[in-house]
Amino acid sequence: MSGSRIPGFYKLDVKERVEKIKAFASLNEEEVSLLDAGLSLEQADGMIENVYGIYSLPLGVAVNFRINNRDYLVPMATEESSVVAAASNAAKVFRSSGGFRASSSEPLMTGQIQVTDCSPEKAAASVIDARDELMDLANQQDPVLVKLGGGVRDVKARVVGDMLVVHILVDVRDAMGANAVNSMCEALTPLIEDLTGGRVNFRILSNYALERTARAEASIPLESIGEDLARDIVSGYRFASLDVYRAVTHNKGVMNGVSAVCLATGNDTRAVESGAHAFACHKGGYAPLSKWFIEDDLLKGFVELPVAVGIVGGGTMHPMARLSLKILNVSSARELGEVLASVGLAQNFAALRALASEGIQKGHMRLHARNIAVMAGASGVEVEEVADLLIEGDKIRVDKAREFLDDLRKND
Ligand code: MEV
Secondary structure: OOOOOOHHHHOOOHHHHHHHHHHHHOOOOOHHHHHHHHOHHHHHHHHOOOOOOOOOOOEEEEEEEOOEEEEEEEEEOOOOHHHHHHHHHHHHHHHOOOOEEEOOOEEEEEEEEEOOOHHHHHHHHHHHHHHHHHHHHHHOOOHHHHHHEEEEEEEEEEEEEEEEEEEEEOOOOOOHHHHHHHHHHOOOOOHHHHHOOEEEEOOOEEEEOOOOOOEEEEEEEEHHHHHHHHHHHHHHHHHHHOHHHHHHHHHHHHHHHHHHHHHOOOOOOOHHHHHHHHHOOOOOOOOOOOEEEEOOEEEEEEEEEEEOOOOOOOOHOOOOHHHHHHHHOOOOOHHHHHHHHHHHHHHHHHHHHHHOOHHHHHHHHHHHHHHHHHHHOOOOHHHHHHHHHHHHHHHEHHHHHHHHHHHHOOOO
Protein backbone atom coordinates (compact mmCIF):
# COMPACT_ATOMS: atom_id res chain seq x y z
CA MET A 1 0.00 0.00 0.00
CA SER A 2 1.50 3.36 -0.93
CA GLY A 3 -1.35 5.89 -1.02
CA SER A 4 -2.75 7.96 1.83
CA ARG A 5 -6.29 7.69 0.44
CA ILE A 6 -7.75 4.90 2.55
CA PRO A 7 -11.55 4.90 2.18
CA GLY A 8 -13.39 4.01 5.37
CA PHE A 9 -10.22 4.22 7.48
CA TYR A 10 -12.20 5.72 10.36
CA LYS A 11 -14.55 2.75 10.39
CA LEU A 12 -11.73 0.25 11.00
CA ASP A 13 -10.91 -0.87 14.52
CA VAL A 14 -7.60 0.20 16.03
CA LYS A 15 -5.86 -3.07 15.12
CA GLU A 16 -6.96 -2.82 11.49
CA ARG A 17 -5.79 0.78 11.34
CA VAL A 18 -2.40 -0.22 12.72
CA GLU A 19 -2.12 -2.86 9.97
CA LYS A 20 -2.76 -0.22 7.30
CA ILE A 21 -0.21 2.18 8.80
CA LYS A 22 2.27 -0.65 9.22
CA ALA A 23 1.99 -1.47 5.52
CA PHE A 24 2.17 2.20 4.47
CA ALA A 25 5.26 3.00 6.54
CA SER A 26 6.91 -0.46 6.56
CA LEU A 27 6.90 -0.58 10.36
CA ASN A 28 8.47 -3.60 12.07
CA GLU A 29 6.91 -5.51 14.98
CA GLU A 30 9.02 -3.69 17.55
CA GLU A 31 7.76 -0.34 16.28
CA VAL A 32 4.17 -1.55 16.27
CA SER A 33 4.50 -2.72 19.88
CA LEU A 34 5.55 0.84 20.84
CA LEU A 35 2.12 2.16 19.85
CA ASP A 36 0.59 0.59 22.92
CA ALA A 37 3.51 1.09 25.26
CA GLY A 38 4.55 4.68 24.53
CA LEU A 39 7.11 6.11 26.89
CA SER A 40 8.47 4.13 29.84
CA LEU A 41 8.61 5.67 33.30
CA GLU A 42 12.42 5.44 33.16
CA GLN A 43 12.53 7.30 29.85
CA ALA A 44 10.18 9.95 31.22
CA ASP A 45 12.33 10.33 34.31
CA GLY A 46 15.29 11.12 32.07
CA MET A 47 13.37 13.82 30.19
CA ILE A 48 12.06 16.23 32.85
CA GLU A 49 12.33 16.75 36.59
CA ASN A 50 10.24 15.37 39.48
CA VAL A 51 8.58 12.75 37.28
CA TYR A 52 5.78 10.80 38.97
CA GLY A 53 3.84 9.43 35.99
CA ILE A 54 3.12 9.50 32.29
CA TYR A 55 0.45 11.66 30.68
CA SER A 56 -0.88 10.05 27.51
CA LEU A 57 -2.78 11.59 24.60
CA PRO A 58 -4.53 9.95 21.68
CA LEU A 59 -2.41 9.63 18.56
CA GLY A 60 -4.46 9.66 15.36
CA VAL A 61 -3.49 9.74 11.75
CA ALA A 62 -4.92 12.09 9.13
CA VAL A 63 -5.46 10.32 5.82
CA ASN A 64 -5.87 11.62 2.25
CA PHE A 65 -3.01 14.14 2.33
CA ARG A 66 -1.29 14.77 -0.98
CA ILE A 67 1.37 17.47 -0.87
CA ASN A 68 3.63 18.37 -3.80
CA ASN A 69 2.41 15.22 -5.57
CA ARG A 70 3.35 12.93 -2.68
CA ASP A 71 1.02 11.05 -0.37
CA TYR A 72 1.39 11.41 3.40
CA LEU A 73 -0.20 9.79 6.40
CA VAL A 74 0.00 12.54 9.01
CA PRO A 75 0.34 11.61 12.71
CA MET A 76 -1.52 14.00 15.01
CA ALA A 77 -1.52 14.00 18.81
CA THR A 78 -4.41 15.93 20.30
CA GLU A 79 -7.03 15.84 23.03
CA GLU A 80 -9.59 17.62 20.81
CA SER A 81 -12.14 15.46 19.07
CA SER A 82 -12.88 16.11 15.39
CA VAL A 83 -9.46 17.64 14.59
CA VAL A 84 -8.14 14.49 12.88
CA ALA A 85 -11.44 13.81 11.10
CA ALA A 86 -11.65 17.42 9.89
CA ALA A 87 -8.07 17.42 8.54
CA SER A 88 -8.63 14.10 6.75
CA ASN A 89 -11.86 15.32 5.28
CA ALA A 90 -10.43 18.59 4.02
CA ALA A 91 -7.42 16.75 2.58
CA LYS A 92 -9.85 14.56 0.65
CA VAL A 93 -11.61 17.61 -0.78
CA PHE A 94 -8.36 19.17 -2.05
CA ARG A 95 -6.95 15.84 -3.18
CA SER A 96 -9.51 15.76 -5.95
CA SER A 97 -7.92 18.89 -7.42
CA GLY A 98 -4.29 17.86 -7.02
CA GLY A 99 -3.75 18.34 -3.27
CA PHE A 100 -1.53 20.96 -1.66
CA ARG A 101 1.40 22.82 -3.18
CA ALA A 102 3.86 23.75 -0.48
CA SER A 103 7.22 25.49 -0.29
CA SER A 104 9.55 26.79 2.39
CA SER A 105 12.49 29.08 3.01
CA GLU A 106 15.94 27.92 4.13
CA PRO A 107 15.93 26.78 7.81
CA LEU A 108 17.29 30.04 9.24
CA MET A 109 16.95 30.76 12.95
CA THR A 110 17.94 33.97 14.70
CA GLY A 111 19.98 34.24 17.90
CA GLN A 112 19.99 37.47 19.90
CA ILE A 113 22.79 38.93 22.00
CA GLN A 114 21.84 41.90 24.17
CA VAL A 115 24.64 44.43 24.77
CA THR A 116 24.17 47.12 27.42
CA ASP A 117 26.39 49.87 28.82
CA CYS A 118 27.67 50.93 25.42
CA SER A 119 27.10 53.60 22.85
CA PRO A 120 24.81 51.51 20.62
CA GLU A 121 25.44 53.21 17.26
CA LYS A 122 29.24 53.01 17.66
CA ALA A 123 29.04 49.47 18.99
CA ALA A 124 26.86 48.44 16.01
CA ALA A 125 29.51 49.69 13.57
CA SER A 126 32.26 47.75 15.39
CA VAL A 127 30.19 44.55 15.27
CA ILE A 128 29.50 44.91 11.55
CA ASP A 129 33.22 45.55 10.88
CA ALA A 130 34.01 42.25 12.64
CA ARG A 131 31.23 40.31 10.90
CA ASP A 132 33.53 37.67 9.35
CA GLU A 133 35.46 37.10 12.57
CA LEU A 134 32.17 36.69 14.50
CA MET A 135 30.83 34.27 11.91
CA ASP A 136 34.00 32.16 12.04
CA LEU A 137 33.95 32.00 15.81
CA ALA A 138 30.26 31.03 15.87
CA ASN A 139 30.79 28.32 13.24
CA GLN A 140 33.64 26.83 15.29
CA GLN A 141 31.05 25.94 17.96
CA ASP A 142 29.28 23.47 15.68
CA PRO A 143 31.58 21.84 13.10
CA VAL A 144 29.02 19.05 12.54
CA LEU A 145 26.37 21.56 11.50
CA VAL A 146 28.85 23.27 9.18
CA LYS A 147 29.81 19.91 7.67
CA LEU A 148 26.12 19.23 7.00
CA GLY A 149 25.90 22.44 5.02
CA GLY A 150 24.52 24.65 7.83
CA GLY A 151 26.15 27.36 9.93
CA VAL A 152 26.03 31.12 10.40
CA ARG A 153 24.82 33.03 7.36
CA ASP A 154 24.84 36.59 8.64
CA VAL A 155 25.49 38.88 11.59
CA LYS A 156 23.38 41.99 12.07
CA ALA A 157 23.44 44.78 14.60
CA ARG A 158 20.25 46.52 15.73
CA VAL A 159 19.98 49.56 17.94
CA VAL A 160 17.05 48.91 20.27
CA GLY A 161 16.42 51.85 22.59
CA ASP A 162 19.62 52.45 24.56
CA MET A 163 21.08 49.03 23.83
CA LEU A 164 22.66 47.12 20.99
CA VAL A 165 21.15 43.80 19.95
CA VAL A 166 23.34 41.57 17.81
CA HIS A 167 21.54 39.03 15.64
CA ILE A 168 23.17 35.93 14.24
CA LEU A 169 21.30 34.16 11.47
CA VAL A 170 22.03 30.45 11.50
CA ASP A 171 21.11 27.78 8.98
CA VAL A 172 20.23 24.96 11.39
CA ARG A 173 19.49 22.35 8.68
CA ASP A 174 17.24 19.60 10.07
CA ALA A 175 17.30 20.61 13.74
CA MET A 176 14.90 22.96 15.47
CA GLY A 177 18.13 24.78 16.21
CA ALA A 178 17.75 26.15 19.74
CA ASN A 179 20.85 24.35 21.09
CA ALA A 180 23.11 25.26 18.18
CA VAL A 181 22.03 28.91 18.18
CA ASN A 182 22.19 29.35 21.96
CA SER A 183 25.70 27.84 22.11
CA MET A 184 26.89 30.15 19.35
CA CYS A 185 25.41 33.22 21.05
CA GLU A 186 27.09 32.32 24.33
CA ALA A 187 30.45 31.69 22.65
CA LEU A 188 30.43 35.15 21.04
CA THR A 189 30.16 36.96 24.39
CA PRO A 190 33.85 37.81 25.04
CA LEU A 191 34.48 38.97 21.47
CA ILE A 192 31.35 41.13 21.41
CA GLU A 193 32.26 42.70 24.76
CA ASP A 194 35.76 43.44 23.41
CA LEU A 195 34.39 44.92 20.20
CA THR A 196 31.73 47.10 21.82
CA GLY A 197 33.20 47.93 25.20
CA GLY A 198 29.74 47.07 26.54
CA ARG A 199 28.34 44.28 28.70
CA VAL A 200 26.60 41.25 27.22
CA ASN A 201 23.45 40.31 29.11
CA PHE A 202 20.91 37.94 27.40
CA ARG A 203 22.04 35.43 24.76
CA ILE A 204 19.15 33.42 23.41
CA LEU A 205 17.37 32.16 20.31
CA SER A 206 14.42 34.23 19.09
CA ASN A 207 11.20 32.32 18.52
CA TYR A 208 10.17 34.96 16.01
CA ALA A 209 11.31 32.72 13.15
CA LEU A 210 10.50 35.22 10.44
CA GLU A 211 13.24 33.82 8.19
CA ARG A 212 12.05 30.21 8.46
CA THR A 213 8.58 29.99 7.02
CA ALA A 214 6.52 27.46 5.10
CA ARG A 215 3.70 28.17 2.69
CA ALA A 216 0.90 26.01 1.36
CA GLU A 217 -1.86 26.63 -1.14
CA ALA A 218 -4.75 24.61 -2.47
CA SER A 219 -7.83 25.19 -4.57
CA ILE A 220 -11.09 23.57 -5.55
CA PRO A 221 -13.51 24.32 -8.38
CA LEU A 222 -16.47 26.40 -7.25
CA GLU A 223 -18.84 23.90 -8.81
CA SER A 224 -17.59 21.10 -6.58
CA ILE A 225 -18.08 23.01 -3.31
CA GLY A 226 -21.00 25.18 -4.40
CA GLU A 227 -20.72 28.86 -5.15
CA ASP A 228 -22.76 30.03 -2.15
CA LEU A 229 -20.72 28.03 0.31
CA ALA A 230 -17.46 29.26 -1.25
CA ARG A 231 -18.65 32.88 -0.95
CA ASP A 232 -19.62 32.34 2.68
CA ILE A 233 -16.17 30.87 3.40
CA VAL A 234 -14.53 33.92 1.82
CA SER A 235 -16.84 36.20 3.78
CA GLY A 236 -15.86 34.33 6.98
CA TYR A 237 -12.20 34.87 6.11
CA ARG A 238 -12.88 38.59 5.52
CA PHE A 239 -14.52 38.73 8.95
CA ALA A 240 -11.22 37.44 10.41
CA SER A 241 -9.19 39.93 8.40
CA LEU A 242 -11.29 42.81 9.75
CA ASP A 243 -11.74 41.75 13.37
CA VAL A 244 -9.09 40.58 15.81
CA TYR A 245 -11.61 38.67 17.96
CA ARG A 246 -12.37 36.47 14.98
CA ALA A 247 -8.77 36.39 13.66
CA VAL A 248 -7.48 34.81 16.88
CA THR A 249 -10.05 32.00 16.62
CA HIS A 250 -9.43 31.60 12.89
CA ASN A 251 -5.72 31.12 13.67
CA LYS A 252 -6.52 28.79 16.54
CA GLY A 253 -8.19 26.60 13.94
CA VAL A 254 -5.03 26.63 11.80
CA MET A 255 -2.95 25.76 14.87
CA ASN A 256 -5.26 22.88 15.84
CA GLY A 257 -3.63 20.99 12.99
CA VAL A 258 -0.14 22.45 13.22
CA SER A 259 0.26 21.86 16.96
CA ALA A 260 -1.11 18.31 16.79
CA VAL A 261 1.53 17.37 14.20
CA CYS A 262 4.23 19.19 16.19
CA LEU A 263 3.30 17.25 19.30
CA ALA A 264 3.18 13.92 17.48
CA THR A 265 6.64 14.52 16.02
CA GLY A 266 8.21 15.69 19.31
CA ASN A 267 8.48 19.32 18.29
CA ASP A 268 8.17 22.32 20.59
CA THR A 269 4.53 23.38 20.26
CA ARG A 270 5.08 26.60 22.23
CA ALA A 271 7.92 27.72 19.96
CA VAL A 272 5.77 27.18 16.87
CA GLU A 273 2.67 28.74 18.42
CA SER A 274 4.38 31.88 19.73
CA GLY A 275 6.13 32.28 16.37
CA ALA A 276 2.87 31.85 14.47
CA HIS A 277 0.95 34.41 16.50
CA ALA A 278 3.79 36.94 16.27
CA PHE A 279 3.93 36.30 12.50
CA ALA A 280 0.20 37.03 12.37
CA CYS A 281 1.16 40.60 13.42
CA HIS A 282 4.18 41.08 11.21
CA LYS A 283 2.42 43.50 8.85
CA GLY A 284 0.96 45.60 11.65
CA GLY A 285 -2.24 44.46 13.36
CA TYR A 286 -3.07 40.85 14.19
CA ALA A 287 -4.26 39.15 10.97
CA PRO A 288 -5.38 35.70 9.82
CA LEU A 289 -2.49 33.36 8.92
CA SER A 290 -4.42 32.09 5.91
CA LYS A 291 -6.36 33.79 3.16
CA TRP A 292 -9.28 32.58 1.07
CA PHE A 293 -10.47 34.07 -2.18
CA ILE A 294 -12.28 33.21 -5.40
CA GLU A 295 -10.40 33.42 -8.69
CA ASP A 296 -10.92 31.74 -12.07
CA ASP A 297 -13.97 29.85 -10.78
CA LEU A 298 -11.87 28.33 -8.02
CA LEU A 299 -11.94 28.73 -4.25
CA LYS A 300 -8.28 29.27 -3.37
CA GLY A 301 -6.60 29.07 0.02
CA PHE A 302 -3.11 30.12 1.06
CA VAL A 303 -1.27 30.01 4.35
CA GLU A 304 2.19 31.03 5.55
CA LEU A 305 3.67 30.59 9.00
CA PRO A 306 7.04 30.28 10.71
CA VAL A 307 8.05 26.66 11.27
CA ALA A 308 10.77 26.30 13.88
CA VAL A 309 10.71 22.51 13.77
CA GLY A 310 13.24 19.73 13.42
CA ILE A 311 13.46 16.07 12.57
CA VAL A 312 16.61 15.42 14.61
CA GLY A 313 17.61 16.16 18.21
CA GLY A 314 15.57 17.47 21.13
CA GLY A 315 12.07 16.10 21.61
CA THR A 316 12.17 14.31 18.25
CA MET A 317 14.28 11.62 19.95
CA HIS A 318 11.20 10.56 21.96
CA PRO A 319 10.42 7.00 20.74
CA MET A 320 6.86 7.92 19.75
CA ALA A 321 8.10 10.98 17.90
CA ARG A 322 10.61 8.84 15.99
CA LEU A 323 7.79 6.54 15.04
CA SER A 324 5.58 9.45 13.90
CA LEU A 325 8.44 10.80 11.81
CA LYS A 326 8.91 7.39 10.24
CA ILE A 327 5.19 7.24 9.35
CA LEU A 328 5.29 10.79 8.01
CA ASN A 329 8.45 9.89 6.08
CA VAL A 330 9.79 13.42 5.68
CA SER A 331 13.45 13.72 4.78
CA SER A 332 14.12 17.25 6.02
CA ALA A 333 12.89 19.80 8.55
CA ARG A 334 11.81 21.93 5.59
CA GLU A 335 9.60 19.15 4.31
CA LEU A 336 8.08 18.79 7.79
CA GLY A 337 7.38 22.54 7.74
CA GLU A 338 5.61 22.16 4.40
CA VAL A 339 3.46 19.38 5.82
CA LEU A 340 2.62 21.60 8.82
CA ALA A 341 1.53 24.45 6.56
CA SER A 342 -0.63 22.08 4.47
CA VAL A 343 -2.25 20.54 7.54
CA GLY A 344 -2.87 24.04 8.95
CA LEU A 345 -4.60 25.08 5.73
CA ALA A 346 -6.68 21.89 5.64
CA GLN A 347 -7.71 22.33 9.28
CA ASN A 348 -8.63 25.95 8.66
CA PHE A 349 -10.70 25.04 5.60
CA ALA A 350 -12.59 22.36 7.54
CA ALA A 351 -13.48 24.86 10.27
CA LEU A 352 -14.54 27.60 7.84
CA ARG A 353 -16.63 25.18 5.80
CA ALA A 354 -18.40 23.89 8.90
CA LEU A 355 -18.97 27.43 10.18
CA ALA A 356 -20.36 28.49 6.80
CA SER A 357 -22.73 25.52 6.64
CA GLU A 358 -24.09 23.32 9.41
CA GLY A 359 -22.11 25.04 12.20
CA ILE A 360 -19.33 23.60 14.28
CA GLN A 361 -21.35 21.79 16.91
CA LYS A 362 -22.74 18.96 14.82
CA GLY A 363 -19.42 17.29 14.04
CA HIS A 364 -18.03 18.06 17.48
CA MET A 365 -21.12 16.61 19.14
CA ARG A 366 -20.88 13.28 17.38
CA LEU A 367 -17.29 12.76 18.52
CA HIS A 368 -17.95 14.23 21.94
CA ALA A 369 -20.86 11.80 22.33
CA ARG A 370 -18.53 8.91 21.46
CA ASN A 371 -16.05 10.12 24.10
CA ILE A 372 -18.78 10.27 26.71
CA ALA A 373 -20.02 6.82 25.70
CA VAL A 374 -16.51 5.41 26.23
CA MET A 375 -16.17 7.22 29.56
CA ALA A 376 -19.49 5.74 30.67
CA GLY A 377 -18.10 2.27 29.95
CA ALA A 378 -19.22 1.49 26.38
CA SER A 379 -16.86 -0.56 24.26
CA GLY A 380 -16.74 -1.98 20.73
CA VAL A 381 -19.98 -1.61 18.79
CA GLU A 382 -21.73 -0.19 21.87
CA VAL A 383 -19.82 3.08 21.41
CA GLU A 384 -21.71 4.07 18.26
CA GLU A 385 -25.04 2.87 19.67
CA VAL A 386 -24.65 4.85 22.88
CA ALA A 387 -23.37 7.88 20.96
CA ASP A 388 -26.50 7.84 18.75
CA LEU A 389 -28.68 7.73 21.79
CA LEU A 390 -26.83 10.55 23.51
CA ILE A 391 -27.41 13.15 20.82
CA GLU A 392 -30.74 14.83 21.21
CA GLY A 393 -31.12 17.83 18.93
CA ASP A 394 -28.12 20.00 19.69
CA LYS A 395 -27.59 18.57 23.19
CA ILE A 396 -25.84 15.58 24.62
CA ARG A 397 -27.78 13.67 27.28
CA VAL A 398 -24.99 12.38 29.53
CA ASP A 399 -27.48 10.80 31.95
CA LYS A 400 -28.79 8.59 29.16
CA ALA A 401 -25.39 6.94 28.63
CA ARG A 402 -25.29 5.27 32.03
CA GLU A 403 -28.97 4.32 31.84
CA PHE A 404 -28.46 2.64 28.48
CA LEU A 405 -25.35 0.78 29.58
CA ASP A 406 -26.94 -0.36 32.84
CA ASP A 407 -29.86 -1.79 30.84
CA LEU A 408 -27.51 -3.45 28.42
CA ARG A 409 -25.41 -5.04 31.16
CA LYS A 410 -28.57 -6.27 32.94
CA ASN A 411 -29.32 -8.38 29.88
CA ASP A 412 -25.78 -9.80 29.65
C1 MEV B 1 -12.11 24.96 17.43
O1 MEV B 1 -11.10 24.22 18.09
C2 MEV B 1 -11.54 25.73 16.26
C3 MEV B 1 -12.52 26.65 15.54
O2 MEV B 1 -13.08 27.58 16.49
C4 MEV B 1 -11.74 27.40 14.48
C5 MEV B 1 -12.53 28.50 13.80
O3 MEV B 1 -13.47 29.05 14.39
O4 MEV B 1 -12.13 28.84 12.67
C6 MEV B 1 -13.66 25.90 14.95
